[in-house]
Amino acid sequence: MPLFDYHCKACQAEFELLVRSSTVPTCPHCGSTDLEKCVSRIAPAGKIEAIRMAHRRAAHAQGHFNHYSPSDQAKLLKGKRV
Structure with a gap:
């Protein structure tokens, strides 16, 4: 998505x-x-991972990850690939 x-x-x-x-x-x-x-x-160099994680946390707060299992949600919010 x-x-x-x-x-x-x-x-x-x-x-x-x-x-x-x-x-x-x-x-x-x-x-x-x-x-x-x-x-x-465009994200400045070195900031991309922090920005990506901030977007994931915002998406999670809005319920966009509800279709993932709890363990997959935890992985997404820790920056690991599912």
Whole structure:
């Protein structure tokens, strides 16, 4: 599941979402589907792992890893590959 940056045209919110190919992304603030996919900023060298883990923790907090087993969730949050 790729992580994308979006800009909501309805409420002007900017956010990131993990999106499956079969789902239509919606704004978590207003529920609109009128979104613009944004170009993600390039991570500075040496910061990529910390940024990736921060995104995983945020995705986990939003429930995006609920379909994984508890042991696989723990591995994802420790930075190990599942």
